[in-house]
Every structure is written in structure tokens, then in C-alpha cells.
Amino acid sequence: xxxxxxxxxxxxxxxxxxxxxxxxxxxxxxxxxxxxxxxxxxxxxxxxxxxxxxxxxxxxxxxxxxxxxxxxxxxxxxxxxxxxxxxxxxxxxxxxxxxxxxxxxxxxxxxxxxxxxxxxxxxxxxxxxxxxxxxxxxxxxxxxxxxxxxxxxxxxxxxxxxxxxxxxxxxxxxxxxxxxxxxxxxxxxxxxxxxxxxxxxxxxxxxxxxxxxxxxxxxxxxxxxxxxxxxxxxxxxxxxxxxxxxxxxxxxxxxxxxxxxxxxxxxxxxxxxxxxxxxxxxxxxxxxxxxxxxxxxxxxxxxxxxxxxxxxxxxxxxxxxxxxxxxxxxxxxxxxxxxxxxxxxxxxxxxxxxxxxxxxxxxxxxxxxxxxxxxxxxxxxxxxxxxxxxxxxxxxxxxxxxxxxxxxxxxxxxxxxxxxxxxxxxxxxxxxxxxxxxxxxxxxxxxxxxxxxxxxxxxxxxxxxxxxxxxxxxxxxxxxxxxxxxxxxxxxxxxxxxxxxxxxxxxxxxxxxxxxxxxxxxxxxxxxxxxxxxxxxxxxxxxxxxxxxxxxxxxxxxxxxxxxxxxxxxxxxxxxxxxxxxxxxxxxxxxxxxxxxxxxxxxxxxxxxxxxxxxxxxxxxxxxxxxxxxxxxxxxxxxxxxxxxxxxxxxxxxxxxxxxxxxxxxxxxxxxxxxxxxxxxxxxxxxxxxxxxxxxxxxxxxxxxxxxxxxxxxxxxxxxxxxxxxxxxxxxxxxxxxxxxxxxxxxxxxxxxxxxxx
Amino acid sequence: xxxxxxxxxxxxxxxxxxxxxxxxxxxxxxxxxxxxxxxxxxxxxxxxxxxxxxxxxxxxxxxxxxxxxxxxxxxxxxxxxxxxxxxxxxxxxxxxxxxxxxxxxxxxxxxxxxxxxxxxxxxxxxxxxxxxxxxxxxxxxxxxxxxxxxxxxxxxxxxxxxxxxxxxxxxxxxxxxxxxxxxxxxxx
Numbered sequence: 001x002x003x004x005x006x007x008x009x010x011x012x013x014x015x016x017x018x019x020x021x022x023x024x025x026x027x028x029x030x031x032x033x034x035x036x037x038x039x040x041x042x043x044x045x046x047x048x049x050x051x052x053x054x055x056x057x058x059x060x061x062x063x064x065x066x067x068x069x070x071x072x073x074x075x076x077x078x079x080x081x082x083x084x085x086x087x088x089x090x091x092x093x094x095x096x097x098x099x100x101x102x103x104x105x106x107x108x109x110x111x112x113x114x115x116x117x118x119x120x121x122x123x124x125x126x127x128x129x130x131x132x133x134x135x136x137x138x139x140x141x142x143x144x145x146x147x148x149x150x151x152x153x154x155x156x157x158x159x160x161x162x163x164x165x166x167x168x169x170x171x172x173x174x175x176x177x178x179x180x181x182x183x184x185x186x187x188x189x190x191x192x193x194x195x196x197x198x199x200x201x202x203x204x205x206x207x208x209x210x211x212x213x214x215x216x217x218x219x220x221x222x223x224x225x226x227x228x229x230x231x232x233x234x235x236x237x238x239x240x241x242x243x244x245x246x247x248x249x250x251x252x253x254x255x256x257x258x259x260x261x262x263x264x265x266x267x268x269x270x271x272x273x274x275x276x277x278x279x280x281x282x283x284x285x286x287x288x289x290x291x292x293x294x295x296x297x298x299x300x301x302x303x304x305x306x307x308x309x310x311x312x313x314x315x316x317x318x319x320x321x322x323x324x325x326x327x328x329x330x331x332x333x334x335x336x337x338x339x340x341x342x343x344x345x346x347x348x349x350x351x352x353x354x355x356x357x358x359x360x361x362x363x364x365x366x367x368x369x370x371x372x373x374x375x376x377x378x379x380x381x382x383x384x385x386x387x388x389x390x391x392x393x394x395x396x397x398x399x400x401x402x403x404x405x406x407x408x409x410x411x412x413x414x415x416x417x418x419x420x421x422x423x424x425x426x427x428x429x430x431x432x433x434x435x436x437x438x439x440x441x442x443x444x445x446x447x448x449x450x451x452x453x454x455x456x457x458x459x460x461x462x463x464x465x466x467x468x469x470x471x472x473x474x475x476x477x478x479x480x481x482x483x484x485x486x487x488x489x490x491x492x493x494x495x496x497x498x499x500x501x502x503x504x505x506x507x508x509x510x511x512x513x514x515x516x517x518x519x520x521x522x523x524x525x526x527x528x529x530x531x532x533x534x535x536x537x538x539x540x541x542x543x544x545x546x547x548x549x550x551x552x553x554x555x556x557x558x559x560x561x562x563x564x565x566x567x568x569x570x571x572x573x574x575x576x577x578x579x580x581x582x583x584x585x586x587x588x589x590x591x592x593x594x595x596x597x598x599x600x601x602x603x604x605x606x607x608x609x610x611x612x613x614x615x616x617x618x619x620x621x622x623x624x625x626x627x628x629x630x631x632x633x634x635x636x637x638x639x640x641x642x643x644x645x646x647x648x649x650x651x652x653x654x655x656x657x658x659x660x661x662x663x664x665x666x667x668x669x670x671x672x673x674x675x676x677x678x679x680x681x682x683x684x685x686x687x688x689x690x691x692x693x694x695x696x697x698x699x700x701x702x703x704x705x706x707x708x709x710x711x712x713x714x715x716x717x718x719x720x721x722x723x724x725x726x727x728x729x730x731x732x733x734x735x736x737x738x739x740x741x742x743x744x745x746x747x748x749x750x751x752x753x754x755x756x757x758x
Numbered sequence: 759x760x761x762x763x764x765x766x767x768x769x770x771x772x773x774x775x776x777x778x779x780x781x782x783x784x785x786x787x788x789x790x791x792x793x794x795x796x797x798x799x800x801x802x803x804x805x806x807x808x809x810x811x812x813x814x815x816x817x818x819x820x821x822x823x824x825x826x827x828x829x830x831x832x833x834x835x836x837x838x839x840x841x842x843x844x845x846x847x848x849x850x851x852x853x854x855x856x857x858x859x860x861x862x863x864x865x866x867x868x869x870x871x872x873x874x875x876x877x878x879x880x881x882x883x884x885x886x887x888x889x890x891x892x893x894x895x896x897x898x899x900x901x902x903x904x905x906x907x908x909x910x911x912x913x914x915x916x917x918x919x920x921x922x923x924x925x926x927x928x929x930x931x932x933x934x935x936x937x938x939x940x941x942x943x944x945x946x
Contacts, residue, residue: 005897008940012899015936047939260780 011040016440018048028236030343082106089160091121091168107171119155122167122235143234146208150201151230152221172229174221181288188329191288192360195281197228197663199357202281206274206353211232213272215280216261217287260293264310275346278353282341285360289330290320310344333369340371454481458497470507474500474514497521511549513556516542520563527570535567555597560589562601569608581605596636603643606650615654622647641667764788767829771836789844792819797848812849813913816841835922839904840911849911850889884941891937891944901925905933 003011014037018026026048030041082104084132086093091215092111096104097120109123143154160166175183177198181191198220202212212219212233263279266272287293294314314320317338318330322605337359343349350356350371359369394461426545466472477500484493502520508514508720523538546557561584568576590597606621626643631636651660767788773781775944796815820837829837888910892903901923907920909930916930923930 003894003943005894009892010897011940011943012895012902012936015939016932019932043943046944243760 009042010037014040014044015047018044039246043532061101073613079218086618087111087160087602088121088123088164088166089156089158089168091119091166094118108168109167118171119168120152120171121229123164126403142208142210146205146210148195148204151205151228151233152231154233154235156707167235169231172221172231173225174223174227174229176217177220177222177228177284178288180222182291183555185224188326189364192285192364194222194228194518195285195288196357196360198230198284199353199360201228201230201233202277203353203357205230206277211272211274212277213266213279215277215284217284220284260295262309263346267309273346274353278341278349278356279343279346280355282338286314286317286342289326289334289338292320293707294320311424313344323530329506333363333371336371336373337363337369339373359368365516370623401480452487454490457482459492463499470503474503474507477503478514494525509549509550510545514549516545516551516556517559520559524565527567530570532567537599539567553587553591555592555595556589558584558591558601558617559597560596561587562604565601565604577608581608594628594631595631596629596632596634596639599625599632599639599643602628603646606646610650610653615650619647619650619654622650759851764823764826767823768833768880771829771833771840774840775836785840786844786847788848789819789841792822792846793841793848796822812845812911814825816845816912816914838912838914838918839908842904842908842914844894845887846907846911847883853885887941887944888937891941895937895940902933902937905930906937910935 015035017027021029022397027045030044030048033041033044053262082088082093082096084093084095090110090112091108094107094109096699097107098105104123106121106123108119110117111117140157144156146154152172154167156168158166174180177194180186186194198215202215205212210233212230214232214235217232221229221231228560261280261283263276264274276526283294295309295312315329316335318327318332318335321327321330339361341349341356353437355370359371362369430571433488459477461482462473462476466476477496481496481500483491484496497518501515504512504514504518510516519538519542523535523542526532526535526538542560545559546552546554551557561580565584566578568574568580581601581604584601585598588595588601592598602621602625606618606625609615609618611622622643626640626647629640629643644663648660648667649662651657651663705740765784765788767785768812770781770785770788774785781869793815796819816838819831820843824831873889888906895906896903904923905919908922909916910915914922916927920927920930920943
């Protein structure tokens with residue numbers, strides 16, 4: 001009985017079970033089999049009764065028979081022992097011109113007197129006589145009908161009287177295309193022009209519905225006169241035995257396939273169409289232009305090979321060559337053309353070989369090619385696709401993100417998006433810092449361009465490089481805004497931020513956290529400039545947006561209350577301030593109890609209490625702020641250090657000197673953990689010692705004197721190289737803040753998390 | 759093939775064991791003609807009384823490569839497994855060839871005795887059946903196929919097979935028993 005692989009798998013498993021049982025127990029076992037196996041019961045019964053009868057039977061009978069067959073057949077002439085002068089079908093062998101895994105190739109003459117011509121006679125090792133001759137009958141006429149100057153003619157195919165199959169083809173004297181190019185040291189243009197000739201032949205065959213299936217340099221000969229001739233059109237299909245095809249034994253199934261040039265669909269054993277030839281031709285072109293193959297497959301296992309061809313993107317052609325001149329020629333258009341022709345999915349490739357050839361022709365004549373470089377989004381998608389199957393380094397990021405958020409579908413999707421963003425960010429930064437990129441104009445030697453200048457160049461390119469991908473534009477503008485913020489570059493910061501808000505408003509709508517937070521930051525900045533009209537207008541606008549977007553119970557609304565509090569405070573409206581701050585604290589406690597935003601609001605409350613001379617309450621708020629900040633998922637040690645310094649100061653004022661000293665030590669430790677700038681690294685230990693001295697010296701002293709000492713310490717720290725931008729944040733210089741208008745001492749703290757956690 | 763011109767088999771075997779398809783191709787291309795040539799030498803160089811067994815073909819081809827310095831002794835196990843696979847192809851091709859002849863191919867070289875032709879009718883069919891079954895089972899259990907190839911087509915003994923494949927003797931016997939039963943099933 002003919003069975004499927006699935007049935008065999010089941011049968012083998014069941015037999016294993018049954019053979020472990022005692023003979024007597026087997027019948028009962030068969031009866032107990034689940035209904036799903038009911039149809040196998042008779043077969044099992046029959047098989048198992050056989051074993052009980054012939055328990056000791058062995059295979060010696062079959063082996064003897066095999067020996068007899070070998071003996072008989074081996075006595076006959078040997079297809080592998082071919083000699084010149086021997087006849088196969090109507091052909092007389094002249095000399096062997098090649099042999100490979102598949103068979104021999106002989107130069108032969110047609111010798112039946114019909115007409116005399118030399119042919120290349122292909123003689124497969126195997127004699128799958130029956131099936132092969134059937135197939136040959138079907139294919140022969142089609143192949144013989146291929147007449148094109150770039151295709152070697154297929155004359156005849158058949159099986160001779162001894163059952164030896166043969167195929168007679170035009171004998172071409174020439175060199176394989178790769179050897180030809182190499183030996184003559186052809187230019188890129190000359191190589192491409194040969195590829196175009198190959199493409200003509202392929203396009204012609206495709207028009208006759210014949211797919212080559214095995215395009216490789218060895219099958220593309222160039223004659224001494226420079227004419228291109230394609231060999232073996234359609235032969236792969238002819239030779240491929242049913243046996244081999246049916247067997248999924250990957251080790252041996254690929255016997256006839258040339259994996260280096262095989263398309264992903266071929267590797268996967270899917271239906272092969274003309275797109276497979278386009279892919280293989282592109283791989284050959286890649287190799288002719290770069291001297292290497294896109295995939296280095298030599299030491300890969302079958303599974304790895306499949307994985308690589310099906311999933312890994314090869315380096316672009318220009319990245320594959322060392323020669324600067326060649327690199328320049330390949331970069332851009334040719335990279336794009338080859339990339340398109342080698343797409344994993346047949347549907348993404350050029351629709352026809354002609355389209356591929358036309359694009360190459362366009363390149364040669366200096367016109368714009370149709371193929372475009374992959375959009376970042378496309379690469380992201382592919383990357384994400386790889387993540388799904390658990391490949392690639394980025395998967396670690398994804399897994400971490402997935403683990404951090406309990407796995408639900410939505411969260412997993414979010415994690416993927418974050419992974420994509422992370423990758424885009426990384427790529428963007430890499431590009432920004434490609435300092436030796438000759439395309440970056442500069443009047444100074446390479447390596448002397450500052451990171452700042454690179455950032456200027458990079459940020460100016462964001463919108464161009466990520467055209468049509470607003471999400472990434474917004475993300476990257478946020479990133480550059482942050483970097484300018486760190487550099488205290490207000491102008492660039494504001495410009496990037498402004499553009500980011502514009503884009504976010506257009507893309508996400510006015511209710512999006514990025515827009516609202518951006519406007520709140522602007523409101524804070526307006527307060528600082530004492531532009532209260534603008535601050536109020538922005539607060540009103542965001543108030544409406546939050547309500548409309550149904551965000552009144554969200555952390556964004558809490559942020560709104562906090563900004564409202566800041567504005568009210570700086571406008572001298574204590575009642576409004578108190579109300580807003582209470583609202584903010586209550587909402588944070590509900591909506592974001594472990595966020596840095598909450599901690600900032602608590603430190604604001606502490607500051608307010610200090611201003612009102614309520615030391616113990618100020619201390620409580622700061623302790624709470626520290627507790628919150630230390631449990632925030634995006635823990636920010638520099639803020640924690642600030643809260644600690646503030647706390648130490650409050651404790652000093654309260655006369656709790658021992659506690660204050662301990663807090664100072666903790667503050668210094670957290671500075672050690674989180675060095676603010678490389679230049680400050682030697683400083684903290686020294687600073688710590690000094691500060692402890694200061695604290696001790698002032699034990700029992702008045703706070704004015706302490707402030708004076710403290711001021712000097714601050715000065716020392718600045719000389720140590722504390723970046724000014726970082727210092728110029730609220731909560732950092734509490735000793736100065738009291739001298740400035742309340743609660744609006746410096747540019748407000750921004751909420752970096754708002755864009756990426758929304 | 760002139761064995762001295764053959765490439766180093768140890769390396770190719772190692773690559774083939776890693777699944778390198780080019781190496782598998784190459785190995786097949788070397789072993790197939792080699793095993794056939796050996797079989798023919800044997801039959802022609804001796805009287806008909808000599809019983810030709812495939813085991814000795816496989817072992818002898820191995821020794822030839824060893825003597826020519828083309829294979830490391832450590833590669834023996836890998837070699838046997840591949841040789842058995844190639845031997846299966848050689849035998850099946852012989853069988854198909856024989857079938858083709860009986861279907862009316864004109865052979866001027868050998869006239870088969872009618873009785874002999876009939877007497878080998880059954881083994882020929884059985885070999886093809888085993889081959890077809892193995893093609894099916896290759897989808898399901900590669901090791902089982904190797905066991906059968908080594909046992910039936912290369913006539914290695916169970917101990918040798920177990921050692922080559924790194925399994926127990928019992929596993930080999932169990933695999934062979936299962937295939938024997940499946941063959942019965944295939945006939946029915």
C-alpha cells in the first residue's frame with residue numbers, strides 16, 4: 001500500500017510501541033488504539049502477526065539477491081567506462097570534455113549519416129531509464145524549439161538501447177563568463193554588457209515558457225569572438241529525478257542544485273518560475289562585478305544554507321569590494337538594481353528579465369534606474385520578520401522588551417515597534433558618526449570634525465533620509481533634540497523640538513502625548529521668559545486637547561497640572577499653585593506611581609515647603625521623591641543625586657547634621673555611579689572629602705555660613721568640568737533657586753520618556 | 759577515475775557531514791564511478807564462481823582511498839555511511855538497467871539466460887520496493903534510512919552500523935525490523 005510520509009511517521013511510532021510489548025499483549029494493544037488510528041489497525045495486525053511468525057528472519061535473503069543482481073549487471077558494459085569511438089544512440093564519442101556530480105559530457109559526432117555535426121553529449125550517471133525517457137519525450141521538442149543567438153542549441157535527447165540516457169547539445173568552444181572576465185580584466189561596463197547578452201537569451205527562453213533553473217557562470221560561455229552562449233537551458237528540470245524530488249533528505253536532494261546561485265524559493269523546494277532565473281542571473285552579475293558571491297556558503301550546513309539564502313540580506317555589492325574605484329561605481333544605482341533582482345520574495349523582484357536588463361541598460365547610459373534603495377521601513381520590516389523566527393542579534397532586545405512587559409499581543413507588537421525604533425536610532429547614529437564619509441563636506445582633516453558638527457549634519461538629514469516615515473522622523477528628531485539639550489544648545493534644541501511637534505501634530509493629531517508634552521515644555525519656557533500670556537495660551541490649548549483625547553486620568557494630565565503649578569507659582573498665584581500641585585501629585589500617585597515625572601513633582605512640592613519654611617514636610621517630600629525615582633523603570637541616577645543633595649541641604653537646615661552627612665555621602669556615591677562627565681571622574685572623591693569637612697566644620701553653625709561654603713564648593717565643582725547644561729536644570733542648584741523667582745528658576749526639566757513610552 | 763587524481767576525501771567528507779551540498783555532490787561524483795568500476799573489475803577479473811558482495815566493494819574502495827593517501831583513517835565511519843548511500847544508487851541503477859533490458863532493449867553484449875532472468879525477477883522488484891520505501895522514509899527518519907542502506911545495500915553487519923551511526927545494536931535491529939514490517943505493509 002502506498003502511504004504518505006505522515007502515515008509512515010505514525011506507523012513507525014506505533015511499531016516502536018508495539019515491538020516493546022509482549023507478543024500476546026499486542027492484539028489488545030491494537031484494539032485499544034484511538035479511533036484516529038482505526039484505519040491502521042488491519043495493517044498493524046498483519047505486520048505484527050508476521051513478526052511473531054518470523055521472529056528470527058533476517059535479511060540475508062535480500063542481500064544474496066542484491067549480490068546476484070550486482071553480479072549480473074556489473075558483468076555488462078559500464079556507462080561510466082566510456083571510450084572514444086563508442087556509440088550512444090546515433091552519436092559516436094570523440095573525447096570527454098567534462099564530468100561532474102551529475103554525469104559526463106563528451107564531445108561526440110552524429111554518426112548515423114543523416115548529417116555530420118559535433119555535439120556536446122551529456123550522459124547522466126544514473127539510468128533512471130523509465131521515467132527519464134518519458135520526461136525527455138515531453139521536454140525534448142520544447143527545448144529543441146529554442147533558437148536564439150545567445151542560447152546553445154538543444155538537438156536531441158533519448159535513451160539508447162542499453163538504457164543509457166543522453167542529451168545532445170550544441171558544442172560551444174568558449175570560457176565560462178567569470179573566467180573570461182577575469183582573464184581579460186574587463187571593466188564594469190564590459191562585464192555588464194556581457195550580462196545584458198545573457199539576459200537576452202534568458203528573456204527569449206522565458207518568452208517560450210522555458211526556465212533555466214540552474215543559471216551559473218559555468219553555464220554561460222563566452223566564445224573567443226566575445227559571443228555569449230547559454231548552456232543547459234531547461235536541463236535541470238529534465239534531469240531532476242522524481243526520486244530526488246520526492247525525497248526531502250536535504251543532504252541528498254540538492255544533489256543537482258548549485259546552491260550558490262539558487263533562489264530562496266528553489267532552496268525551499270517551492271514552485272520555480274522565471275523569477276528564479278532573475279535571481280540567479282543577479283547573483284552571477286553580483287559575482288562578476290565584485291569578484292565574490294553574495295553568500296559565502298562553503299561551510300554551511302544545509303539548514304544554515306537555507307536559513308541564509310531565505311532570510312539573511314547579503315552585503316550590498318559596493319560593500320563587498322575593497323577597491324575604492326569599483327566601490328564608487330557600484331554604490332547607489334547598481335547596488336539598488338542588484339538588490340531588487342535578488343529580493344527574497346519573487347514578487348518583489350523585477351517582473352521580467354527584460355525589466356532587469358533595462359535597468360542595467362539605464363545605468364550604462366547614465367539614466368536614472370527604476371530600482372530604489374530599500375526604504376528604512378522595508379529593512380525594519382525584514383528585521384522584524386527575522387525577530388519573529390528568533391534570529392539576529394536584535395532579538396535579544398526584543399525578548400528583553402517582551403519579558404519586561406507581560407506578554408500580550410498588543411504589548412508584543414509594541415515591543416517590536418520599540419525594537420524597530422532602537423534599530424533605526426542605532427543606524428541613524430552610526431551614519432551620523434561615519435566621520436570618514438567622503439560625502440560629508442568639511443574643510444578640516446577627517447577625525448577633527450566634532451561630534452557636534454556631525455550631529456548638525458545628521459539632524460539636517462533626518463527628514464530627507466526618512467521621507468515618508470513620520471514615526472521615525474519624530475523619534476529621531478526627539479533624539480537629536482535631547483542631544484542638543486545635553487549640549488545646552490538652546491537654539492538647535494528648540495528648532496528640533498518645534499519641528500518634532502509639528503510633525504507629531506500632523507501625523508498623530510493634537511491629542512498625542514508628544515504634542516502635548518512639547519507644548520507643555522514650551523509653556524515652561526515661556527514662564528521662564530516671563531511670557532505669561534503665551535504660557536497661559538499653551539496651557540489652555542493642551543487642556544482642551546487632553547480632554548478631547550480622553551487623557552484626563554493619564555500621566556499626561558498630571559504633567560499638565562505640574563506645568564500649571566509651575567506657571568501659577570511664577571505668576572505669583574499661590575492658591576492656583578497649591579490646587580494644581582495637589583492635583584498633579586494625586587494623579588501621579590494613581591497613574592504613574594513609579595515615574596521620574598512623579599519624583600519631579602514631589603521635589604517641586606518639597607521646594608515649595610522649603611520656601612514656606614516647612615523643613616520637615618520638605619524633607620518628607622524629598623524622601624518620597626527619592627523612593628519614587630529609585631523604582632522608576634528608567635531610573636536616572638543624575639536626578640537621584642540631585643534629590644540627595646537637596647535632601648542633605650534640607651537636613652542641614654533642620655540641624656540634622658549626622659543625617660545630612662550620610663546623605664551627602666550617598667549623593668557623592670551616586671555621582672560616582674553615574675559620572676556626569678568624563679572630566680569629573682577624578683573629582684568626586686576629593687569633592688566628597690571636602691564636603692564632609694564642610695559639613696563637620698559647620699556643625700552648629702548658621703545656615704548662611706553654610707550657604708557660603710556650599711557656594712564655594714559649587715564653584716569648585718564647576719571648575720572640575722560639570723557640564724553647564726546639566727547644571728542648568730531645576731533641582732540641581734537648590735541653593736541658587738531660592739534667589740530666583742519661585743519655581744521657575746531655570747529651564748524646566750523635560751520629559752524625555754513622553755515620546756517613547758506613549 | 760584515477761584515484762591518484764582524486765581530491766582529499768577527508769576534507770570533503772567533513773564538509774559533507776556538515777551538510778555542505780557542493781561536497782555531497784563531489785563525493786557522489788567520486789564514489790559512484792569508483793564503486794561501479796570496482797564492481798566491474800571484480801566481475802571481469804575473476805571467474806563467475808566468485809560471489810560478489812557489496813560489503814567488500816565498499817571496504818575495498820575505502821582501502822583504495824586510504825592507500826592513495828586520500829582519506830584519513832579516522833574518517834572510516836563517515837565514509838561507510840556515504841558509501842552505503844552511493845552503493846544503493848549503484849545497485850538501483852543496475853536494477854533499472856536490467857529491467858530496461860528485459861523490456862526489450864537490444865543488448866549485443868550479454869544474452870541473459872531466460873531462467874536466470876526469471877529467477878531475478880523477484881529480487882529486482884524487491885530492491886526497487888526497498889528503494890521506493892526508503893525514498894518515502896527519508897522524509898520521516900534519516901537515520902533509519904542510513905541503517906537500511908548500510909545493512910541491505912552495503913551489507914555491513916549490525917555492530918559496524920551501530921558504531922558508524924553512534925547508536926546501539928538494539929536500535930539497529932529495531933530499525934531493520936520496522937523497515938521489514940513496513941515492506942510487508944507496502945506489498946499488501
